[in-house]
Amino acid sequence: MFLICFPHLRMSYRWPFGDLKAKELPTRIFSAYQMSFNFLRCMVDEYIRANSSDILLYYSVIIVEILIGLAILGRLVFAPIAVYLFLAYKFLSARASIDNVEKFLRNQQTLMPTRYSYTDIVAITSHFKEKIGQGGFGSVFKGKLFGDHLVAIKMLGNSKYNGEEFINEVSTIGRIHHINVVQLVGFSSEGSNRALVYEYMPNGSLDKYIFSPSRTRHRPFNFTWDKLNDIALGVARGIDYLHRGSNFCTNSGCDMQILHFDIKPQNILLDRNFTPKISDFGFAKLYPKEYGLVSRSAAGGTIGYIAPELISRNFGVISDKSDVYSFGMLLLEMAGGRRNVDQRVENSSQIYYPSWIYDQLTPGKELEINNSIEIGDAERKLCIVGLWCIQMKSSSRPSMSKVIEMLEGDVNSLQMPPRPCFSSSQPISVRQSCMDSSLTELSIISEHDELL
Numbered sequence: 102m103f104l105i106c107f108p109h110l111r112m113s114y115r116w117p118f119g120d121l122k123a124k125e126l127p128t129r130i131f132s133a134y135q136m137s138f139n140f141l142r143c144m145v146d147e148y149i150r151a152n153s154s155d156i157l158l159y160y161s162v163i164i165v166e167i168l169i170g171l172a173i174l175g176r177l178v179f180a181p182i183a184v185y186l187f188l189a190y191k192f193l194s195a196r197a198s199i200d201n202v203e204k205f206l207r208n209q210q211t212l213m214p215t216r217y218s219y220t221d222i223v224a225i226t227s228h229f230k231e232k233i234g235q236g237g238f239g240s241v242f243k244g245k246l247f248g249d250h251l252v253a254i255k256m257l258g259n260s261k262y263n264g265e266e267f268i269n270e271v272s273t274i275g276r277i278h279h280i281n282v283v284q285l286v287g288f289s290s291e292g293s294n295r296a297l298v299y300e301y302m303p304n305g306s307l308d309k310y311i312f313s314p315s316r317t318r319h320r321p322f323n324f325t326w327d328k329l330n331d332i333a334l335g336v337a338r339g340i341d342y343l344h345r346g347s348n349f350c351t352n353s354g355c356d357m358q359i360l361h362f363d364i365k366p367q368n369i370l371l372d373r374n375f376t377p378k379i380s381d382f383g384f385a386k387l388y389p390k391e392y393g394l395v396s397r398s399a400a401g402g403t404i405g406y407i408a409p410e411l412i413s414r415n416f417g418v419i420s421d422k423s424d425v426y427s428f429g430m431l432l433l434e435m436a437g438g439r440r441n442v443d444q445r446v447e448n449s450s451q452i453y454y455p456s457w458i459y460d461q462l463t464p465g466k467e468l469e470i471n472n473s474i475e476i477g478d479a480e481r482k483l484c485i486v487g488l489w490c491i492q493m494k495s496s497s498r499p500s501m502s503k504v505i506e507m508l509e510g511d512v513n514s515l516q517m518p519p520r521p522c523f524s525s526s527q528p529i530s531v532r533q534s535c536m537d538s539s540l541t542e543l544s545i546i547s548e549h550d551e552l553l
Contacts, residue, residue, distance in 0.1 A: 214275055215287035219294045226254055238266050238383055243301065251301035252286055256294075266383040267295050273359050273385045281339030283370055283380040299380070303373050307332070308366035311435050326479030328375065333432055333483060334508045335377040336369055340428060341501035343379075344421040360386050360420075364427035365406045366434060405441060406430045410495050417495030425498045429490025433458065436483035455491060455521055458484050462517060482512040489518040 223229070225244035234241035239258040246252055257267055267290065274285045287298040310324065324332070346358035362384040370378045384401035402411060408426035409416035433441055433455050441454045451457045461476060462484060476484070486507045492498050497519070499507070507515060 214285050214298075217287050217289040217296070217298065219289055219291045219296075222254060222256075222289045222296045222298075225252065225298075229256075236381070244298070246286075251303075253299045253301045255297045255299070257296065267297070269385050270297055270382045273387055274382045277343075277359075279339060279342045280376065281335045281378055282342065283378040300372075302370035302378065302380075304371035304375055306367050307369040307371060307377065307435075310371075311366055311438055312440065313438075324375075326477060329435055330479050330483065330508065332369075332371075332375065332377045333435060334505065336364075336379065336431070337428065337501055337505045337508060339377070339379040340364065340424055341505055344424070344501050357387055357389055358421060360388060361424050361427075362386065362401050363403055363406070364424055364431055365403050366431060369431070402427070408495065409493050416493055420495060421501070422495040422498045425490050425501060425504065426492075426495070428501070428504070429487045429498075430455075432483050432487030432490065436480050436487065455488065459488055459517075459521060462488075478512045482508065482515065485512070485515045485517060488521060491521060492518060493522050 217225070222244075225246060226242045227244075229240075229242050231243040232240055233243045233253065236255070239256045241253055241255045244252045244254045267288075270285065271288055274282065275288075278284065283302065284300045285297060286300055289296040289298070340361065343359040343361060359382075361379065361382065363381060364379070368379065368381040370380045372378065402408070402423075406427040408419070408423040410419050410423060430441055437454045437458065439446075439454060442452065443454070444452060446452055450460075462481065486504060489499055489507070490504065
């Protein structure tokens with residue numbers, strides 16, 4: 102039957118792609134397609150003539166021809182076009198990110214710290230010899246400038262936040278000079294290679310001290326309670342400086358503020374004298390004070406420290422009070438020497454530390470622990486101020502200037518705040534429902550940020 106359909110192939114057969122030249126490819130493809138379906142249709146016609154008329158079979162062949170033709174067309178035409186469009190989109194997106202950064206740097210060049218070339222960064226870090234940290238936006242390396250001045254260099258990874266985070270840090274921390282805010286010494290931006298050069302903090306971050314297994318309840322690791330209070334006061338002064346804003350504005354009449362949005366122990370660095378310095382301004386935003394309202398999509402944060410209003414507007418508007426909430430969670434972890442949520446504790450009532458410590462500080466409350474555990478004045482002060490800061494409604498929280506006043510004052514002058522949402526005096530079902538709902542929503546926000 103093959104020879105009936107193609108009698109000219111009785112003597113020889115020649116594959117249509119033999120001796121293929123580039124300019125002949127479309128013709129050869131069409132030739133192969135036409136030959137294959139002529140053969141298929143001929144076979145069906147012979148079958149129908151030999152048996153009986155079968156219109157359904159005939160039209161089925163036509164449909165198969167169309168489908169296979171579309172498949173060939175999609176593979177040879179549409180697929181390459183889609184690939185080329187995707188590559189063009191990626192190139193243009195990367196180019197736009199680089200152009201945005203360069204445009205920003207040109208506009209701000211009179212305010213910027215020193216700009217280094219990428220080869221300078223390689224030399225300063227001795228070819229990235231000593232890695233001292235890893236963050237969500239890249240790796241941190243130890244370096245040395247001329248004159249043996251030590252620096253920490255954060256190399257930004259190739260992520261979607263690369264350009265945005267770079268602009269955030271340079272535009273905010275680049276103009277700040279405060280004893281409790283880490284100083285940006287310089288930066289580098291060459292194409293997709295971007296780096297931020299900070300002053301080096303030899304004692305690392307606060308979390309390795311307050312969460313140290315060597316710490317006891319009565320004596321913080323490496324710190325006295327007075328020193329811990331001084332560290333808390335220094336962080337509060339740094340945040341207040343960011344919120345007040347007028348000190349780092351260069352224009353007369355400027356009324357801007359910086360919202361950090363990621364206050365946590367890992368972002369509090371300690372210099373050689375254990376003076377605290379706020380770092381990592383990747384989520385930070387520069388906003389006019391009179392706005393009083395920040396877009397929810399513009400804010401970020403870390404689970405465990407993120408303010409409730411970043412989840413739902415029912416808790417209030419996003420503002421500088423969002424940093425106050427994060428600072429309150431930080432204070433409670435400093436006081437307790439543990440993370441605020443810890444499933445490893447022996448007593449289930451102590452899993453959520455803010456709830457547990459509130460009950461310990463409430464007069465007349467029947468405690469679940471023996472009387473041998475005492476809460477000193479310094480710890481009591483940190484806890485009470487922290488509980489004021491983590492009020493669920495943003496309007497109920499104090500300003501950072503008020504927080505400083507409370508930390509500088511006498512503990513006996515402090516009043517207990519209203520009971521937090523997660524209080525052990527509430528029914529277990531209500532307390533658990535409240536906590537589960539909030540943690541679920543926070544997890545959704547965290548997963549969404551990671552996908553972006």
